[in-house]
Each structure stands twice: as C-alpha cells, then as structure tokens.
Amino acid sequence: MNAPRRKARWSTEKRAAKGRTPQRRRTDSAPSDAPMNRKQRRALQFGDQQGKYNTEARRDDAPRQERDERRSSERRDDRGSRSYDRRDERGGRSFDRRDDDRGDRRDDRGGRSFDRRDDDRGGRSYDRRDDRGGRSFDRRDDDRGGRSYDRRDDRGGRSFDRRDDRGGRSFDRRDDRGFNRDRDDRGAGERRRDDRGFGERRRRDESYRPAQRFDTRRNHEPRGIEDRRRRHDHDDRQGFEETSDQMEWTATTAEAVEGEVTSGFFELGVAEPLVRVLASQGITDPFPIQAATIGDALAGKDVLGRGRTGSGKTLAFGLPMLTRLAQGSPVGSPRAMILTPTRELALQIADNLSPLAAAVGIDLTLIAGGMSYGPQLRAFERGVDVVVATPGRLIDLLEQGAADLSQVDIAILDEADHMADLGFMQDVRTLLDACGDGQRLLFSATLDDAVDKLVQKYLHDPVTHEVDSEKASVTTMVHRPLLVKPHHKNQVTAEIANREGRTVLFARTQLGTDRIAAQLRDAGVMAGALHGGLTQGARARILTAFREGAVPVLVATDVAARGIHVDDVTLVLQVDPPHDSKDYLHRAGRTARAGHEGVVASIVLPHQRKLSRRLLGQAGVGAEPLEIEPGTPELREATGARPTSGVAIPEGEYLKLIAPKQQPRRRPDGGQRGRGRGRGRRY
DNA sequence: AAAAAAC
Known part of the structure; x- marks a missing residue:
C-alpha cells in the first residue's frame, strides 16, 4: 500500500535523463479538449494506431529487466500507469481484447469530461471484475474476468516503454493531466486516504481547464456498469437517449394534525x-x-x-x-x-x-x-x-x-x-x-x-x-428449521416460494440469489433477485415490485437482511444458512413485524445440522429441525408450500415488471423530473 | 466468512 508512487518515476529529471521532453501538464487547447466529430476522432485514433505498432516493436527492445522489476515490485502502483497503456494499446489490439469495443468508442469520444468519467470507469471495472470473479453469468463483466490479471501484468510491463514513445500527441496529453494516476492510486487500496487528497487533483484539473468540474460531474451521472456499456452505443455528446439507471430521491412533506392532539x-x-x-x-x-x-x-x-x-x-x-x-x-x-x-x-x-x-x-x-x-x-x-x-x-x-x-x-x-x-x-x-x-x-x-x-x-x-433482547423474542415469529436432502433442496425451495403471500428468500451470495430467482421463474414462481451487484435503479425497482406485490418472492443477499421494511412478509426462507446468529435474526426480522405473524423457515442440509444447531442456539431459538421432503403435507403445514406449476415464466414477463419506467432524459429544464409529485422514489 | 459501502 505504501509502495513508492510511480509518479516519481516520471519526474522531469528522469524524463530528461531519458532524452524526453518534459511532461506537459498544461497545454493550449487541443483537439482532445474540444468536442470532435466522430470522423476526426477516428482519424486521430487511426494515427495513434499507426504509432502504436511502432511502439509495439520497440517495446520488445526495451530493457526487460526493468519491466520485470516493475511487474514484481510495484504491482499496485503499476496500476497507475495502466490507464496510459490501456488507452494507447487499444487502437491496435482490439481484435484480441474483449473490452476493446468499449475502448475504441471511448477514444471516439474525445471530449475531455468524458475521458475523465471513462477513466474512472476503466479503473474501477478492473477492480470489480477481479473481485467478483464469475459472479454473474448474465453480465458482460465475466467474459473478461479470467483475463484481467494477465492484462494487468501486460500493461505494467509495457507502459513504461510506451510512454516514451508518445511525444506530445494530443491524446497523450490527456493522460498527463493526472486524473488517471490519482484515480488508479486510489483504486489500489489507499483510495480514501490518498494523502494528496482531492485538492491537488482538482487543482490540476482546473489548471487544465478551469470551471470544468461541474460539467464533469454532470456527465458523471449514469453509474451502472450496464448503463455505461449501453452508453457506448451512442455519442455522448449528442444528448442521446440516456439509459441511466439511478435511483432518485426527493424530500417529502406530510400533513399535520390541527387542533388538539393527544400523544x-x-x-x-x-x-x-x-x-x-x-x-x-x-x-x-x-x-x-x-x-x-x-x-x-x-x-x-x-x-x-x-x-x-x-x-x-x-x-x-x-x-x-x-x-x-x-x-x-x-x-x-x-x-x-x-x-x-x-x-x-x-x-x-x-x-x-x-x-x-x-x-x-x-x-x-x-x-x-x-x-x-x-x-x-x-x-x-x-x-x-x-x-x-x-x-x-x-x-x-x-x-x-x-x-x-x-x-x-x-x-x-x-x-x-x-x-x-x-x-x-x-x-x-x-x-x-x-x-x-x-x-x-x-x-x-x-x-x-x-x-x-x-x-x-x-x-x-x-x-x-x-429494550428488545438481541435474542429471538418476537412471540409472533415461528422458527422452522427444515432438514432437507441435498437433491431436494431446489424443489423444496420452489414449493415454499410458491406459497401464498409475500416471501423473502435469503441466499449467501449474489450469484446464488440470481440463480435461485431464475430457477424459481423456471419453475413458474415469479421471483426477483436483490443484491448489491445490481445497479441502484434495478435494486430500487425490484424492491418496489416486491413491495407492490407484482413480484411476490424476493431472493436477496444480506443486503436486505437489515432494516428493510416491507409490509406483510409472512415467511422468510433461509435457503443458505446465515453467517452467524446475528444475521439469522436480522434476516428473520423481515417478517413478523409490528405484531404480525411470520414464519422463519431455514433449509438445513444434513451436513449443516451442527451449524444450524449452533446458530439457532445462539439466536435463542429452541426449534428442532423438521425432516421434510417435497410435496409432503408436513412441508405444506410448516410453510404453506404448494407444488409448483413447472411452467416457466418467460424472462420477458419478469423483465417487464422490473423495467425502468420510460421517461424523457435530459430535459431542457435541467432534468428536474416530477418534483413535488408525491412521495420519494421514482425511477 | 459473505456482503456491503464511491466511482
């Protein structure tokens, strides 16, 4: 974490020592600074590409030792240089890299404020991608997951040589502005306590182009990864139809009782x-x-x-x-x-x-x-x-x-x-x-x-x-650990989910919730997944669909375990065991709220018996596991489970329920939609 | 011992 910053590596002296011109921090307005049309950008990019092949050739001549050194010792800091390379390499190697379709378009954009956002994204997406591994088969991140480390290493090695070739081309200059470095440093782990702080970043930013910051912010708005991907199909500059997937929040007011009040x-x-x-x-x-x-x-x-x-x-x-x-x-x-x-x-x-x-x-x-x-x-x-x-x-x-x-x-x-x-x-x-x-x-x-x-x-x-004991003390809550054979788990889950009334299922991982929800829909149970890997808009929409009853079954990670209040959740099913008794109780607390009744069922596989006993013991729940099989009266009695129809719910039908509400984007009035209309959330 | 928490 405290490895020397690569910044030093590119000090003016060093550059001079290598026979390079000093790095240019501040330049006159240049092509990359102003909006370019697509053709111009292509032309520039093409030029870049030509240069790049030279670069590639030269790279191999560069001192290997130095590269290896960087590779081994400065991994984190290398990431700072990644952005340079990513950008530069993109042009020439698109055929062999999956994310190049992104990259090319990124270059197309040219405009400075976009660069910044893109850089942000670029850096982060590596982190997230790596973190998540194969989490979501339905997301494009994963296509790349396996390779990202290699690529990162490639880059670390190359960047240094490449950098030298770049002279003063306009694209390069962008890289010199310092966001990339700053951002990447932060991504590397010290992010929040980057000792240089934002002050310096901003100064540089402003020296480059004063009064830019708020434009940058505005263009920053769309957040979700999926959105960003979609955005690349459009020209950002042209006020395209933005597919932002953010949640909005507005303050609300309420009536007050007049006259005499007893309270x-x-x-x-x-x-x-x-x-x-x-x-x-x-x-x-x-x-x-x-x-x-x-x-x-x-x-x-x-x-x-x-x-x-x-x-x-x-x-x-x-x-x-x-x-x-x-x-x-x-x-x-x-x-x-x-x-x-x-x-x-x-x-x-x-x-x-x-x-x-x-x-x-x-x-x-x-x-x-x-x-x-x-x-x-x-x-x-x-x-x-x-x-x-x-x-x-x-x-x-x-x-x-x-x-x-x-x-x-x-x-x-x-x-x-x-x-x-x-x-x-x-x-x-x-x-x-x-x-x-x-x-x-x-x-x-x-x-x-x-x-x-x-x-x-x-x-x-x-x-x-x-006031409340931390132990299970809610008398309206019934706990039902269910001893289930492994090969019955899916079917038992589906039959319970198919019960009448609102049901929350908890799974251990994001992937798990996605998978279970999909399996349930395949079995004919309308269910949606909620977890932190979704865009905020998607999170909000699925929660709304659940609250409104359009989707009666919510399959969630522990993101929903705490605090979230939904009326009339009559059963919580812990598909995967919670991590500890606290989590058990928090999950359980989604039901039996405010004096209502609720059942907390937990699937316990044979090898989880001991774990379950411990969890329940710590949670102060005395219930003994009930051995059950799918389709049995016992299961029905305990949970209200019903056999599933087995008729898969078409994906489109589900998506319709959680689709973003279409609404005009970028309205001339500055995008203040629906201000003052009713309560809180709108999407 | 996972998820969540900025972009």
Whole structure:
C-alpha cells in the first residue's frame, strides 16, 4: 500500500535523463479538449494506431529487466500507469481484447469530461471484475474476468516503454493531466486516504481547464456498469437517449394534525410540529425503545440503544435529533449525520424522516451511492442541515471538498453492529472523525467487541438502553428449521416460494440469489433477485415490485437482511444458512413485524445440522429441525408450500415488471423530473 | 466468512 508512487518515476529529471521532453501538464487547447466529430476522432485514433505498432516493436527492445522489476515490485502502483497503456494499446489490439469495443468508442469520444468519467470507469471495472470473479453469468463483466490479471501484468510491463514513445500527441496529453494516476492510486487500496487528497487533483484539473468540474460531474451521472456499456452505443455528446439507471430521491412533506392532539410524544419532549405530523400518521404511542431513549437523547446525552430494527429505532433517534436541531438554527453545513450500512436503509430512513424534518423547517437529504451527484452537491451548496448517508458516497463528497461535516453536532449510527464490521469500520471512523465532537447516538441490535470499540472511542459517558433482547423474542415469529436432502433442496425451495403471500428468500451470495430467482421463474414462481451487484435503479425497482406485490418472492443477499421494511412478509426462507446468529435474526426480522405473524423457515442440509444447531442456539431459538421432503403435507403445514406449476415464466414477463419506467432524459429544464409529485422514489 | 459501502 505504501509502495513508492510511480509518479516519481516520471519526474522531469528522469524524463530528461531519458532524452524526453518534459511532461506537459498544461497545454493550449487541443483537439482532445474540444468536442470532435466522430470522423476526426477516428482519424486521430487511426494515427495513434499507426504509432502504436511502432511502439509495439520497440517495446520488445526495451530493457526487460526493468519491466520485470516493475511487474514484481510495484504491482499496485503499476496500476497507475495502466490507464496510459490501456488507452494507447487499444487502437491496435482490439481484435484480441474483449473490452476493446468499449475502448475504441471511448477514444471516439474525445471530449475531455468524458475521458475523465471513462477513466474512472476503466479503473474501477478492473477492480470489480477481479473481485467478483464469475459472479454473474448474465453480465458482460465475466467474459473478461479470467483475463484481467494477465492484462494487468501486460500493461505494467509495457507502459513504461510506451510512454516514451508518445511525444506530445494530443491524446497523450490527456493522460498527463493526472486524473488517471490519482484515480488508479486510489483504486489500489489507499483510495480514501490518498494523502494528496482531492485538492491537488482538482487543482490540476482546473489548471487544465478551469470551471470544468461541474460539467464533469454532470456527465458523471449514469453509474451502472450496464448503463455505461449501453452508453457506448451512442455519442455522448449528442444528448442521446440516456439509459441511466439511478435511483432518485426527493424530500417529502406530510400533513399535520390541527387542533388538539393527544400523544405520548409530547410528554417525551418532542417538538410539537413533529408530534402533529406523527399524529396524522396515526403514531401517538411511543414504542418502548422510543420511550426509553428519547428523553436522554433530547438532553444531549450520548445514547447506546439496543433494539431490533422494526422496533421503532428510526424515530427513536430521529425525533430527538430533529427537536434539538429545531431549537437551534442552520449553520450552512450539516448539523446532523445519520449513517447506515445499505443504500436501501438510508433511503428508508430519509423517507421516514423527511416529512418530519420539513415540519420543523429542517433541510434533510439522502446521500448515497448509485445516485446522481447533482442533487447531493447542490444540497451541500445550499447548506443542508441533516444528511442521511451511506459511508462511501459521503466520504467521496468529503474528499472532493463538497461536504463539510465539521459542524455536525449529532452523529448517529444505525445498525451500529453492522457499521462496526471490519469492512465498514474505517469508513465510519473517518466520517466520525470528520464530525464535530458533539452528541453521538448509536443504535445496534447487538453489542459485540467491534461496537464496543466504537463506543469506547466515540461515545462520552453513554447511557445504554436495551429494550428488545438481541435474542429471538418476537412471540409472533415461528422458527422452522427444515432438514432437507441435498437433491431436494431446489424443489423444496420452489414449493415454499410458491406459497401464498409475500416471501423473502435469503441466499449467501449474489450469484446464488440470481440463480435461485431464475430457477424459481423456471419453475413458474415469479421471483426477483436483490443484491448489491445490481445497479441502484434495478435494486430500487425490484424492491418496489416486491413491495407492490407484482413480484411476490424476493431472493436477496444480506443486503436486505437489515432494516428493510416491507409490509406483510409472512415467511422468510433461509435457503443458505446465515453467517452467524446475528444475521439469522436480522434476516428473520423481515417478517413478523409490528405484531404480525411470520414464519422463519431455514433449509438445513444434513451436513449443516451442527451449524444450524449452533446458530439457532445462539439466536435463542429452541426449534428442532423438521425432516421434510417435497410435496409432503408436513412441508405444506410448516410453510404453506404448494407444488409448483413447472411452467416457466418467460424472462420477458419478469423483465417487464422490473423495467425502468420510460421517461424523457435530459430535459431542457435541467432534468428536474416530477418534483413535488408525491412521495420519494421514482425511477 | 459473505456482503456491503464511491466511482
């Protein structure tokens, strides 16, 4: 991680030593700077290509030793140079590389801001591709998966020679601007704590072309990989029909009850406008966790609240937060921050709190990945008061200098046990460190060592309120471990999924959810997969289709295990065992919410018996596995399972249900669609 | 021990 940056390698001195002209950082406007038409770009590219063959020849003459050295010792930093090579090689080698169809078009585009986005994409797609391995057969990433490492190595070796050949051609100059390097460095692992920070990147950026940044952003908008692919069929410059697949979020307002109101929230000290809005939603009796924590939170104490999601935690921290903020006045940057582990959860919290915030004149916004930057940047520009965020995007904005959290006086972690996971911990710390040293509210389903570390470091003299046990204590929930023979697993899964009512299935991996959902549709059960590998738009659409009942079966990874609330989920089926008892309970918590009944069935294969016993024991579930086979009355009795029709649901029928709503893109008014129409999500 | 979290 701390390997020397390859930047040094190309210092002016070194270049001079090699008999090269100094690198040009700043140039006059050049072809690549201005929009080019396709023909011009082709011409340029062709020229590049010609040069490239020379380059290839020369490459072989280059000192092999040096290449090998780079290969072995500077892998990560090599990636910085990758972008040069990728770009340059593309022209000549398209026939043997799968992603070249992308590449060529990328070059076609010419315009600078696009380059930047493309570079971003290029770098990341390697990372993701490699990470994911063969995850999604239906995505094009995987065609390439196996080769990416080789290619990377190739590049590391070549880049150096290649670079020397490039002279001052306009395309090369683009590479010199420094984004590529910066971005790739970041991709290499230190990304968030790149010590050069965004400041320097931006300076260079601006020196190249001032006032470019927001154009860049705007063009940045489409995020999904699939979208980007599709985009290449169009000329980006021409306002083509963009197939963005992002989710949008808008703040909402709500009615408030007029006149006399009786509500338990008054007594807790919640601001009156908030109580009136709650009353209009029929919420007048605080849930236990709310009753327990609101008082202390209002008093400004640090609170550690333990209670399962669905127990009313959002209001437990939301109401005191808004009440306190309403007593002060905005300072031009956020005074409160709420962090959550998934985008869906952030969305849900923002949806729930935004009408309340509006009632007391608080500007609350959602900051999450997979959504366009524009509204989020504007929110900070206008001085948003509360951010509900997922860590990644907020750090992104922080690094850009777009977000300032120094005035945050109330920092809230929802699902803190999850936020304290290894993968999240550093981000959470970064964000908490960026906040002012004010009140901290930490809500968690469990208290383990990781949470304790957060508590130790960030909470001052916290008051702990434990309302729900972490153990299974929901009396309306029935647990049914099902002992199933391996060759029956698919059919049992399908028969259970085919039951009446809304059902959530959990699988271990993204690939697993895709596969199970496809198998279910093959068997005639309308099911959709939800996992973090989908574009944000796709995630939102499948969740909506599930909420609305068009798709009654949701097959999800643990992305949906926490916090997500869908009414009337009457059965949760754990197709694959959860990783631990916490996950078991979080998954289970998708059903039997708010006093409703629900069944938690778990498929247990013979070799998983021991594991299952341990998980259930830790979760405080006493149920013994029930031995079952497909089509039996026992299975039906336990889960409501029904035989499947076996008539496959055509893929098109499913896709129709989760298709993006067609809507005009890039409207002349700047793309503000449907503002002020109804609630939250639109796609 | 997987998934999620920026692009």
